[in-house]
Amino acid sequence: MLKTSTTDVVPEKNVQAKQRHGFRLTAKDKYFASIFLGPSILILGLFVFYPMFKTLYISMFLTNTLGKTTVYVGFQNYAKLITSPDFISSMWVTFIYVLAVTVLTIALGLLLANLSSQKLPGISIFRTLYSVTMGVSVAVAAIFWLFIFNPSTGFFALLSNWLNLPVVNWLTSPTNAMWAVIITTVWMHLGFTFLILLGAIESVPSTLYEAADVEGASPRYQFFHITIPMISPTLFFVSTITIIDAFKSFGLIDLITKGGPTNATNMLVYRIYKDAFYSGNYAKSSAEAIILTVIIAFFTLLQFKFLEKKVNY
Amino acid sequence: MSKYKKLVIPLIAVLGILLVAVFGHSLSVKSADNHNRIPIVFWHEMGGPSEDALEKVVDGFNKSQTKYKVIPKYQGTYDEAIQKILQTHNTSTSPAVFQAFDISTAQMLHSGYTTPVQNFIDEDNYDVSKISSVARAFYANKGKQQAMPFNTSQPVLYYNASLLKKYNITPPPVSPSYSDITRVAKELYEKSHHKVKGMTVQVYGWFLEQALANANAQLANNNDGHTGNPTKVSINNPDTVEFLEWIRENIKSGDFIDYGSGASAGANQTAGFLSDKVGIFIQSSASIGQLTKNNKNELGITYFPHPDNKKANGVAIGGAALWISNDKPKDVQRGAFEFIKYTLKPEVQAQWQKSTGYLALNKDSQKTSILKDLYAKNPESKVPGQQLATAKANYSNSGILMEGMQLTRQLEEIAMETVYNGGNIKKALDTADKNINDNLTQLNRANGYN
Structure with a gap:
């Protein structure tokens, strides 16, 4: 009007x-x-x-103890970062983490959503259980998992003692610490992903499946050729959200590993925070922030350019 | 829309209750106060049981007089608080008096944001001779007291005396060497049929620095910064190597358990110690309170271990000091100093030691019934104070007066973690050396020190 x-x-x-x-x-x-x-x-x-x-x-200056800019250095801070093995390893760690978290969250979320979309008695109990992590805050999740990972009194340690297996150092070995953080993050994200994907699967018109049944298509064929294409806009949305969330991961890292051991879980965002607010090196962390901005912008662009075309709206 | 209408009234009710709760609270705080008290905002970083003890100190001060009111505000970890203090200076939120930890002393000194407490000491003719000289020296520069030590700790070694008795193991001597500890740890691990791990050393840069201090070695040049601004750090030295080789030896024989770094590692190792999973660990004396309160076992305490072929030089103090900001009016600064004086009273320090494990700094505290009762009940709690008293202050054990110590610690911890995970000691220390020196050079350049 x-x-x-x-x-x-x-x-x-x-x-x-x-x-x-x-x-x-x-x-x-x-x-x-x-x-x-x-x-x-x-x-x-x-x-x-x-x-x-x-x-x-x-980012183009050096900052003094008070955090004030003093000496102009041009792009020296960037040059230093790009050539520093520490920073390069931080980038790799971030990529591995983002990739693992995104793939695992979506794969598990899809599996659970597909399972609980079956029309079975009592299925709503499972739906509630699978989405329950949505209501858990980062701090609670971190403390809960820290209890599980504790090498002498934790759940995993007690379990392996009981089975006479060697105790796994979840948080002190660099590779395991990475897994510990990935597991915790995936666990945190799973509830949300599951719920969104379940909604998408439920809204696929049942006539499509009925037609496929008449044609004699196997459940697996139906999943890959009906369900996946039909929910692809939702998958695209969920993957974008998860990637952005994983890049921004801070709370869990701060509470579980603090970037350690040996920088194995020192993601870019956490590094920026630590350099600025622990070490007071604002110049370095500003340069890192700019680099992170460029990386995220690049990935977002990539995602929209390539992934969006494949999405079936 | 009608679906949401039902929600509107409860929502308004909840918001209303929240508003009343928030504003009502602040109103009641204001009205309950005496109108003409000068507020002294006090930033601190004491969490857990220490926070309760600190609040009792503050309450005691507020009740002891009617002119000032100290308002304590918890600011998170020591590390984070430093940047908050520096970045809020000259704003209305900045504190009048704040607690800043040992390794930030150089930073605070150079910031120019504080009033040296020496000014007030001179004004009042306040007698500082009763306050531990080692602790005072840590926060003094060129004979001028910059800040007042408040919570002072010493790193000590704790062992589970009941477990040693159970397995017939001779306890370590009061000032043990590295190999004394190795012996006990190995025996405990073997005799308990691998049920109890012998020892752990938390990945904590402070311990590495203390190992150097105890070996009479210096990390930074210019006498650890006490005779001039440091320009070079040498962490790859024989004493660091010996310390790490000691840990490596125990890792190899299986009696060592690694809890990692950070606050969660500290909590995990305490839990492990209290549940008989590990027999020996090194920690600040400030943990005594926690270790005696919840411990069904008898607690053993020794000095910080020293290298086999050297005499113990004594360790530096840890903890934090109280500083007075210079962006507040005269009467507020005066109130801040009155509060500092109160915290150093013999009874206050004695109670502080009893409830937290930080050492009482006033020499007269030892004469109070509070500490006498404590020592009668727990003779072990005397040990940290004795360690402090036997050490003769020199440049190596008076702390490192250098900026950028927070990053230095992180880099030290990365080196320790590398070694704990099987990395080459020399290589790990070389990397740390290079990174620490890079940072120091840049920091000196940014600050215009050279």
């Missing part, structure tokens, strides 16, 4: 004038534009663009 009335109000001449001169704005247009865009420009500028440019600025 509103739409049509506004187009009616615009005089014919005005429209023609706009067409002739491209995007020239009248004073009235500018007035309305500033009213509508002003608040968001102000807020974005204050809370997004100013910090962003300030970060870029700081």
Whole structure:
């Protein structure tokens, strides 16, 4: 209603004038534009663009004990980071973590969602159980898993003592610590992923399956050729969310491993935090933040370019 | 829409209750107070049982006079608090008096954000001779007291005396060498048929620094920074190697259990010790409170171990000091100093030691009935204080007065973790050496020190 009335109000001449001169704005247009865009420009500028440019600025200096910029060094901070084996290993660790978390979360979520979409008596109990981790906060999850991983009194340690197996050092060996963090993160994300995927599977029209049954297609064929294509928009959404969440992982790392042992779980975000707020090296952490921004922008672009085309809307 | 209508009223009710709870609380706090008390905001980093003990100290001060009111605010870990203190300076949220840990001393000193407590000591002719000189020296610069030590600890070695008795193992001497500890750890592991691990040393840079101090070795040049700003660090030295080789030997014979680094490692090893899973561990004397309260076993305590062929040089103190910010009006700073004086009273320090395990800094505290009762009940709790008293202060055991110590610790811990996981000792230390020196050079350049 509103739409049509506004187009009616615009005089014919005005429209023609706009067409002739491209995007020239009248004073009235500018007035309305500033009213509508002003608040968001102000807020974005204050809370997004100013910090962003300030970060870029700081990253080209050295910062002193008080966190103030002192010596201009150009791109030296970046050069140092890119050539530092520590930072390179942090990048690898982050990629492995993001990949493992995304793949495992989606695979397990899909499995559970598919299982609990069966029409069986009592299935709603399982649906509730599988989605229960959605209500668990990061701190609670971390403490819960720390109890499980404790090498002398933890659940895993007691279990392997009981079975006379050697105790696994979950949090002190670099490879195991990585798994410990991945397991915990996947466990945390599973509830949400499961719920979203279950909703998508449930909304696939049953006529498609009925037709497939008539044709004699196997359940596996139905899953890969009906379910997966039909829920692909949801899969795309869930994978994007999980990747972004995994890149941003902070709480679990801080509470479980603090980036250790030997930097094995020192993801980029955690490294930025530690360099800034533990070591007080704001220049270094600003440079790291800029690098992370570029990486995430790159992946988002990639995802939209390639994955989106394959999605069946 | 009608679906949500049902929710609107409960939602408003919940919000209303929250609002009343939040504002009502702050209102009641304001009205209950005496109107003309000067508020002294005090930032600290004491968590758990120590926080309760600290709040009792603050309550005691607030009741002892009517002019000031100290408001304690917990700020998380020592590491995180430093940046908060530096970044909030000159704002309305900044504290009037704050607790900053040992290794941030150089940073605080150079920040220029604090008023040296020496100014107030001179004004009041306050007698500091009763306060432990080793602890005072740690926070003094060129004869001027910058901050006042408050919670001071010593790293000590704890062992499970009941377990040693059970398996007929001779306990370690009061000042043990590395091989004394290895012997006990191995015997415990073997005689318990591998049910009890012999020992652990938490991955903690502080312990590595203390091992150097106890071997009379220095980490940074210019006498660990006491005679000038450090320009070079040498962590790859024979004493670090010996310390790590000692741990490596125990890892190889299977009697060592690795709990990793950080606060969760500290909690895990305490849990392991209290549940008879590990017999020996090194920790701050501030853990005594926790270890005596929940322990069904008899607790044994010795000094920090020293290298086999060397006499113990004594370890540096740990813990934190109270600093006064210079961005607050005179009367607030004065109140902050009154509070500091109160915290150092003999009874306050004695009670503080009893409830936390931090050492009483006032010499008169030893004469109080609080500590006399404590020693009668737990003779072991005397040990950390004795270790502090027997050490003669020199440059090696007075801490490292260098900026960038937080990162230095992280790098030390990475080296330790590498070794614990089977890495080459020399190589791990070389990497640490290079990274620490890189950071130091850059920090000195950024600060314009050279």
